[in-house]
Amino acid sequence: MHLSALLDSAVRSGSTKEAVVYREQRWNYRELGDAARRAATVLRDAGLGPGDRLAVMTYNTPAFLFAAFGAWSLGATLVPVNHKLQTDEVARQLKHCGARVALVDAEIGERATAADPGVRWLVSHPDAPTDELPADSFEALLAAARPWTGEERPDSDVAEILYTSGTSGTPKGCVHSHRTAALTAAYSAATMSMRGDERFLICMPIWHAAPLNNMTLGTLFAGGTVVLQREYEPRGMLELIQRERITALFGAPIALIAPLQAVPDHADYDVSSVRAWLYGAGPLDADTVRRLMKAYGTENFQQVYGMSETGPAGASLLPAEHADKAGAIGRGGMPGVDLRVVRPDGSDAGAGESGEIWLRTDTRMLGYLDDEAATAEVFAGDWYRSGDLGRIDDDGYVTLVDRMKDVIITGGENVASQEVEGALRGHPDVLDVAVVGRPHPQWGETVVAFVVPREGAGLDQAGMRAWLEERIARYKVPRELFLRDALPRTPSGKITKHVLRAELA
Numbered sequence: 001m002h003l004s005a006l007l008d009s010a011v012r013s014g015s016t017k018e019a020v021v022y023r024e025q026r027w028n029y030r031e032l033g034d035a036a037r038r039a040a041t042v043l044r045d046a047g048l049g050p051g052d053r054l055a056v057m058t059y060n061t062p063a064f065l066f067a068a069f070g071a072w073s074l075g076a077t078l079v080p081v082n083h084k085l086q087t088d089e090v091a092r093q094l095k096h097c098g099a100r101v102a103l104v105d106a107e108i109g110e111r112a113t114a115a116d117p118g119v120r121w122l123v124s125h126p127d128a129p130t131d132e133l134p135a136d137s138f139e140a141l142l143a144a145a146r147p148w149t150g151e152e153r154p155d156s157d158v159a160e161i162l163y164t165s166g167t168s169g170t171p172k173g174c175v176h177s178h179r180t181a182a183l184t185a186a187y188s189a190a191t192m193s194m195r196g197d198e199r200f201l202i203c204m205p206i207w208h209a210a211p212l213n214n215m216t217l218g219t220l221f222a223g224g225t226v227v228l229q230r231e232y233e234p235r236g237m238l239e240l241i242q243r244e245r246i247t248a249l250f251g252a253p254i255a256l257i258a259p260l261q262a263v264p265d266h267a268d269y270d271v272s273s274v275r276a277w278l279y280g281a282g283p284l285d286a287d288t289v290r291r292l293m294k295a296y297g298t299e300n301f302q303q304v305y306g307m308s309e310t311g312p313a314g315a316s317l318l319p320a321e322h323a324d325k326a327g328a329i330g331r332g333g334m335p336g337v338d339l340r341v342v343r344p345d346g347s348d349a350g351a352g353e354s355g356e357i358w359l360r361t362d363t364r365m366l367g368y369l370d371d372e373a374a375t376a377e378v379f380a381g382d383w384y385r386s387g388d389l390g391r392i393d394d395d396g397y398v399t400l401v402d403r404m405k406d407v408i409i410t411g412g413e414n415v416a417s418q419e420v421e422g423a424l425r426g427h428p429d430v431l432d433v434a435v436v437g438r439p440h441p442q443w444g445e446t447v448v449a450f451v452v453p454r455e456g457a458g459l460d461q462a463g464m465r466a467w468l469e470e471r472i473a474r475y476k477v478p479r480e481l482f483l484r485d486a487l488p489r490t491p492s493g494k495i496t497k498h499v500l501r502a503e504l505a
Helices: 003-013 029-045 062-074 086-099 106-113 140-143 179-192 209-223 232-243 253-262 288-297 320-326 372-378 417-425 461-469 498-503
Strands: 018-022 025-027 053-057 078-079 101-105 120-124 158-164 172-177 199-202 225-228 247-249 276-279 301-303 315-317 337-342 355-363 383-392 398-403 407-410 413-416 430-440 444-453 480-483
Touching: 003 062, 003 179, 003 209, 018 029, 018 062, 018 120, 025 029, 029 062, 029 140, 053 172, 062 078, 062 101, 062 140, 086 106, 101 106, 106 120, 140 247, 158 179, 172 179, 172 337, 199 209, 199 232, 209 225, 209 247, 232 253, 247 253, 253 276, 253 288, 276 480, 288 301, 301 320, 315 320, 315 480, 337 383, 355 398, 372 383, 407 430, 407 444, 413 417, 417 430, 417 444, 417 461, 430 498, 444 498, 461 480
Parallel strands: 018 225, 053 078, 053 101, 078 158, 101 120, 199 225, 199 247, 247 276, 276 301, 444 480
Antiparallel strands: 018 025, 158 172, 301 315, 337 355, 355 383, 383 398, 407 413, 430 444
C-alpha cells in the first residue's frame, strides 16, 4: 500500500474522527487529509517533484506529518533529520541524500539553514498564533494553498531515507519503499494490538524510525489518534497521559524511568488509561521492570526490538512474558518477521548458545543509499544480518549479549563511537582516543572516552565537552573522560575495546 493511500483509506473510514492532537489544536482525519494535500501544493511550488528528496528537521509537530504525506502524494521521498544535529552534521546529511527542499522548525532554523543555502528552506512556526504567522511560514502557505490533486503512485516508489549510525561513523541512509513502510505499520499494529480507539502518545522524536513507522503510521493504519508531545519531558508526558487519556506510548527505557526520578508527585497523575507501555532501544532488567510496574500500577509493559534497516520490525516481548523473561527481546520474530540466531558457520545456534541475530521480513530496506558494498555486507540472501549477538535460552527466548557493530545506544539515540573519536582526534591536545559505551540502568549506555593526551597537555572533562559541543550533537558527547598513557591494542595495532569495556564493568 502507498502511504498516501493509507491516509486516504483512513479518511474514508472515519473522516470526522480525531486523527492528530498537538497542544490545544486538533485535526480529524478529513482535516489531516486536506492539510496533506495542501502541503503537497506548497512543496510542489517550492520545487519538489517526483523522485526528489524532502528533508524535514522539526520537533514532534503537525508540520512534520503534513509535509511527509504531502511529499508522498507528490511521489517525493521523505528524509527525516535529527533536530539535535549541529550545522556540519546537517550539511553532510543533506549533501548525501541530495535534498532539494527542506522544512525546519523556526526554533532551530538558523542552525539548519546555514548547513546548505542552496536548499529551498521552508520554515514552520507551529506555536505562533494565526494572526502572527510570517507570510512565508509553512503554516501560512498551507492555509493559502489549494489542495493538490493527482494520481496515486505505485507502492514500489521510494518513501523514506532513514539515517542510522554505522560502525564507520559515516551515516548510512536506509532506503524504504512505500510498501516496506506500510507493512511495518501493519505488522506493528498487529504486534501491539492497536485499535481504532487508540490514543497513542508520540513523545520520542518522530524522525526516529520506530516513532515514525511503527507508532505513528501504525496508529493511523488502525484508525486511531496520534497525540504529539513537541519534545519529551517527564512531567509533560504524565500531563498528556492524564489529559488526553492516552492508551499507548513508546519510549527508550529512560523515558519511562525518568518520571519516577524527576517528578516527585508522579503518583498523583492518573495514568490508568494506558493499556500498553512500550519500550525499545534497550532491554529492561527484571528488577527495573518490577519497579516500573509498581510505580505505574500495571503489568502492561511490552518490549520491541528492531532496526531502521528492517522497518523497524523484529521481535517483541509481550506483557505476560515479562514476569519470567524480562531482559529478553522475545521468542522468535513478531508477526511478519522470521528470526534466527546464527553461528559463525551459518547454522542455527542451539539453547544456551550465542550467535548473530538474522531477520527475514518484507519490511526490510531496499538497501543503503549509494552504498552497494555496505548493502551486500548486511544481506545474506533474504536475511538481514543485524550485527547483534543474541543468546537463546532453553525456552527459545533470545537475549541480546552484545553488538557486533560498534554503536553505543544511549537514551534511545545511536552514537557511532568512531564519529566521536574522529571529532576528538581534531583536538590539538589529543594523541590517541577510543570511545566505548558503559552499561547504565537508565540510559542503556553512556558514552565514555579513553584519551591519550599529548605530552604536557592539560586536557580535562570540561575542555573536552566544550570542544565537542561545537562539533557534534550533545547526546554524543562522552559523559566520562579517562586519561591514559597508552591504549590496549592487538599485535596488528587495532584497539581492543573489549578490554576497555571490561575495565568499566
